[in-house]
Amino acid sequence: MLASGGPKKQVRFSTTCAADTGHELPAEEYSGHLEELDKEWRKTKHNPDHINVLLRDTFTTRRKWISQLPAGEFRRIVDKFPCFEDGQFVSISSCQNIYTMSNFLTI
Numbered sequence: 001m002l003a004s005g006g007p008k009k010q011v012r013f014s015t016t017c018a019a020d021t022g023h024e025l026p027a028e029e030y031s032g033h034l035e036e037l038d039k040e041w042r043k044t045k046h047n048p049d050h051i052n053v054l055l056r057d058t059f060t061t062r063r064k065w066i067s068q069l070p071a072g073e074f075r076r077i078v079d080k081f082p083c084f085e086d087g088q089f090v091s092i093s094s095c096q097n098i099y100t101m102s103n104f105l106t107i
Helices: 027-042 048-067 074-080
Strands: none
Touching: 027 048
């Protein structure tokens, strides 16, 4: 369990799933996508379709980064991808190898 100090949230999962494009983005392009994702997420009324496109495009590179994190580092993922705090941007496949589903559902 996370020791976040705040109340636990129930997560709604997306009915869509990011597709693995099979290739990593070059570092500069990945950074640009992350900046765009952060910018879009901070908008008062963000565009879920645009966020999903950015998540799809960064899927392979993001999965590689996540797979290299030590166990229990979910907070680092959410810090880098705050849109994952909104369950509509999380798919079940995003959770594999990070936490058991019971732990993930009580973030």
